[in-house]
Amino acid sequence: MNSIEMKNFDKADETRTFEGHGFADFVMVGGRTVARGHFEPGWRWSQDVKPIVGTDLCQVSHLGYCLAGRMRVTMSDGTEQELTPGEVAAIPPGHDAEVVGDETCVFLDFGEIAEYAMRK
Template sequence: MKIKKEDITVTMEAPGTIMRAMEGLGGFTVSYHELPEGTDFTPLLKGLANDSCHSPHWGYLFEGAIRAIYDDGKEELIEAGDAFYMPPGHTAIVEKDAKLFDFSPTKELNEVFENINKRIAELS
């Protein structure tokens, strides 16, 4: 099976932001995101355990840079051309406009995005 990023459903769109996701891939969701510099997921994760994302992500960053911050205080900069794994217990800040694919377990990812959507509604 193959799919073009343009054929993945847009789940969120805002100025400079396009988030796409497709479920049903063996219990995983494939996502393609375009995120602007300065995007900080931290406030959107409030209310989850440790106020952090509990879904693991495997991916590839095509453009930009993302700072992953883990519950244990460790940080790492993921840069264009990097394949990555973010284990459960993290947040992320976009350091430079980013384009990436990632793969995440659907159940956990849906729980995280349910919380994100709730937080966005509260902040609006």
């Protein structure tokens, strides 16, 4: 690449809607997929994304930044961590997650998310 490549989430390459509580916008830039997820109050991966992808837990590796709201991530071994605005997180595959509180959680994801919430 010999020039600067820029995209804007307001003109996303793709938007994927969850089963009930939110959506994610995706842009391709620099040969990578970047997502901005809007996880509305009541969103839970096992209720809103599991029916789309068909796995027991999220099998995506996330690397991102929490812009707003709060989200609790529960790993397959039962350990939990809560993300809050301003935090950067690396979340390995094998987890469930849910929005905490009544504010939409907005999460910018640079991880391996090209197929996140993609119907199989």
